[in-house]
Amino acid sequence: MGSHSIYTSQVEEVFVKFLSSELIGRHGTLVASLGNTSISVTTKDVMGGVIQDWLFTWMKQSEFDVTANPNTQMPPDFYLAESTPFEVKTFYCKAKPAFDLANFSAYIRDLLMHPTRLDDDHLIFSYDIGRDYWSIENIWLRKIWEMSGPSITNHIELQAKQGSAVNLRPKNFISPNSNTFKSRLEFINSISDAMDKFSQYPEGFSSGFSWLEEVKVRYQEATGCVL
Amino acid sequence: MGSHSIYTSQVEEVFVKFLSSELIGRHGTLVASLGNTSISVTTKDVMGGVIQDWLFTWMKQSEFDVTANPNTQMPPDFYLAESTPFEVKTFYCKAKPAFDLANFSAYIRDLLMHPTRLDDDHLIFSYDIGRDYWSIENIWLRKIWEMSGPSITNHIELQAKQGSAVNLRPKNFISPNSNTFKSRLEFINSISDAMDKFSQYPEGFSSGFSWLEEVKVRYQEATGCVL
Numbered sequence: 001m002g003s004h005s006i007y008t009s010q011v012e013e014v015f016v017k018f019l020s021s022e023l024i025g026r027h028g029t030l031v032a033s034l035g036n037t038s039i040s041v042t043t044k045d046v047m048g049g050v051i052q053d054w055l056f057t058w059m060k061q062s063e064f065d066v067t068a069n070p071n072t073q074m075p076p077d078f079y080l081a082e083s084t085p086f087e088v089k090t091f092y093c094k095a096k097p098a099f100d101l102a103n104f105s106a107y108i109r110d111l112l113m114h115p116t117r118l119d120d121d122h123l124i125f126s127y128d129i130g131r132d133y134w135s136i137e138n139i140w141l142r143k144i145w146e147m148s149g150p151s152i153t154n155h156i157e158l159q160a161k162q163g164s165a166v167n168l169r170p171k172n173f174i175s176p177n178s179n180t181f182k183s184r185l186e187f188i189n190s191i192s193d194a195m196d197k198f199s200q201y202p203e204g205f206s207s208g209f210s211w212l213e214e215v216k217v218r219y220q221e222a223t224g225c226v227l
Numbered sequence: 228m229g230s231h232s233i234y235t236s237q238v239e240e241v242f243v244k245f246l247s248s249e250l251i252g253r254h255g256t257l258v259a260s261l262g263n264t265s266i267s268v269t270t271k272d273v274m275g276g277v278i279q280d281w282l283f284t285w286m287k288q289s290e291f292d293v294t295a296n297p298n299t300q301m302p303p304d305f306y307l308a309e310s311t312p313f314e315v316k317t318f319y320c321k322a323k324p325a326f327d328l329a330n331f332s333a334y335i336r337d338l339l340m341h342p343t344r345l346d347d348d349h350l351i352f353s354y355d356i357g358r359d360y361w362s363i364e365n366i367w368l369r370k371i372w373e374m375s376g377p378s379i380t381n382h383i384e385l386q387a388k389q390g391s392a393v394n395l396r397p398k399n400f401i402s403p404n405s406n407t408f409k410s411r412l413e414f415i416n417s418i419s420d421a422m423d424k425f426s427q428y429p430e431g432f433s434s435g436f437s438w439l440e441e442v443k444v445r446y447q448e449a450t451g452c453v454l
Contacts, residue, residue: 022262023261023262026262028259028260028261028262029258029259029260030257030258030259030260030268031256032255032256032257032280032281032361033256034250034255034281034285034361034362034363035249035250035253035255035285036288037281037285037288039280039283039284041257041276041280042280043276043279043280043299045275045276046273046276046277048272049268049270049272049273050259050268050270050273052270053259053266053268053269053270054259054261054264054268057264057266058261061263072270134259134261135261161388161389161391162388162389162390162391163389164388
């Protein structure tokens with residue numbers, strides 16, 4: 001990849017390469033063996049980890065310059081060319097997207113340090129799984145705010161527990177009727193409203209507005225663009 | 228199995244059979260293939276699901292009368308002879324046991340309906356995982372109270388979030404020095420203390436003591452034994 005790439009991002013190049021590889025809908029296998037017992041794994045809750053491991057090797061074989069985040073508990077999942085972070089999300093194709101977009105407290109804190117997380121690409125895979133196969137049924141390329149959306153009760157779609165905002169959660173963004181945000185600004189405005197609703201602020205902040213202004217300033221410093 | 232079994236429980240028979248099968252420490256494989264890309268899965272977070280799927284087939288092959296709980300989100304994981312519930316837990320062999328024993332709110336509610344959950348057997352597997360193998364390094368047979376233990380801050384070892392008790396968690400019960408409960412009674416006494424500390428009671432109860440008395444009565448009705 002050089003400066004003349006036709007792609008707007010390196011993650012988009014992965015996305016296009018995957019689409020053109022005719023892997024969508026093809027049946028794969030997942031076999032666990034120990035002693036004389038071999039099984040096809042059919043538990044959905046392993047598929048996120050499996051797809052992430054498989055994708056890493058597929059990207060390497062496809063000659064992408066990809067590295068995995070050594071801290072597997074923290075975002076991002078991967079870097080392209082050591083500098084472009086991106087996230088991988090997965091969900092069962094017969095259900096709605098139901099993964100966590102981000103931990104609320106960590107995200108509002110981290111956005112002050114890394115405002116360009118608003119621009120990070122996400123590859124989202126829907127998978128199917130049967131008695132003796134798994135498959136990738138579809139793939140999407142999205143920013144976080146293109147999967148997030150407004151909520152009447154909480155200002156922004158999120159999971160709350162015992163009166164605290166815990167995780168940002170996706171809208172059903174794969175539906176043509178989904179009510180997702182149209183811009184980064186709508187997204188952080190709604191986060192700011194949720195911070196006020198739950199009285200949850202990063203250290204040093206006491207209003208959603210002051211956090212919002214700070215993120216705007218830092219995003220402009222980092223990118224030269226007004227949010 | 229008949230009434231003359233040398234085992235105190237059917238789960239113990241599984242435990243002994245596994246130990247005698249020389250599977251401990253043997254290297255197994257976990258391979259995901261799609262298209263031309265085959266990988267050894269190395270993500271620890273898939274191992275719980277993989278071991279559970281593998282174990283189910285191994286028990287069938289070993290001619291145990293095992294059924295999986297159709298509701299995979301709820302305990303127990305399996306039934307033997309359609310009536311003996313048991314749970315499977317897994318943890319990475321180079322770390323301490325770190326799984327959830329039970330959701331606190333659900334457990335204190337369920338113990339009123341199913342007081343014999345105090346007697347349910349758990350098979351616990353520690354696993355290793357490398358670049359191209361996985362293995363089961365050890366196996367234990369335990370009741371829930373044999374993995375639980377006292378906590379100075381919360382009366383019983385548990386995970387609390389935002390001032391609420393969320394999950395019962397294990398002590399490092401595999402260590403000879405672990406401070407686990409010695410009896411079912413110690414276990415439920417400490418749960419009752421935690422209920423008072425967190426003011427978390429099942430519907431219809433307003434003190435740990437009243438819950439405790441009810442569980443004792445119902446356990447005796449169900450088993451004929453005094454707790």
